[in-house]
Every structure is written in C-alpha cells, then in structure tokens.
Amino acid sequence: MKNENGVTVWFTGLPCSGKTVAADRVRDILLTEYDVNVERLDGDIVRKSLTSDLGFSKEDRNQNIMRVTFVAKLLTRNGVIVLLSFVSPYIARREQSKKEIGKMLETFVHCPLDVCEQRDVKGIYKLARDGIIKDFTGIDDPYEEPPNPDIVLHTHEETVEESARKVIAKLREEGYI
16 A cells, blocks of 8 residues: 555535546545555545435535534545545634644645636536525635635636645655555
C-alpha cells in the first residue's frame, strides 16, 4: 500500500459549485497516476444510505456531517485518501470534523451564487427561490466560507483539470502521495 498516511480532503462549497466534479477528477488522477487507496463520499450518495433518515434542518445537517466524519476518520486512519464532497455550510461543524479526523485538507470550492444557479440541472435553486425548498444553503440558509482553507478552487475560472491538479499538488506537498 503506497499511501500509508491517510488523509481526508473535504470539498466544501455552495450547491452546484463543482465539488463533486472536482473530487471525481482527483479520484481518477489518484487511481491512474498514483495507484493509491482512495474513497469518494458524496452528499447525494450518502443521503440515499447512511443518512437517509435525515432532513435538512440545521440539526439534521450537523448529524449528517457527524456521520460522514466518523466514516472519514476510520478510513483516514487506515491509510485511505478520503475525498468528501459536501456542502457542509457551517464553519463550527467543519472545524469539529477536522479535529476529529485529524489529517484533513479543507478545500473551499469557490463559485459565485449566480454561476451555481446557472449550473443547476436539478432545478433545486429554482425550487428554493420559489419557496418550495426551505432552508436552502445560499438562498435562505447561510453558507459560511472557510476563513483559512488549505486549498481554494475557483471553479468558475478554472478547468476541472486545473482544479484537480491544485489538490494533487497539495497532497504531494504535504507528503500524502
């Protein structure tokens, strides 16, 4: 096993900011160019299984992140590079996750709200603006930007490849690959 030093790379940002796309590309690079153990956890997938019993209130969102943190901690301590893509809108909860996981690179996927809305193929922003979805991050619930992220991706200005390579460079710099 090449990556005995596991780490969690936590992609956080507004819905439709490009978290999943960037994380998927990082996973592909890690698998094809570095041959390391890597696992991807995504908000949409986790909410269909591990956290299917939760809603979107602040309490439920925090519980969602607590469960994901637990899984990431287990994988990280067993030498896996864990790529998480979750809105995870609250600074305090992300900081608590970082303390619990230990080795974590917070990756802020920065993208202006109007661009996120343009990218929205599911129509969730429209539903939120129409009042059908309540407590939607970025519309009527806040997204708290990380004050000091380890990595910042500007997905409205960078290609997916450029964003992914920034993450790879940081993993190399920190000695994880």
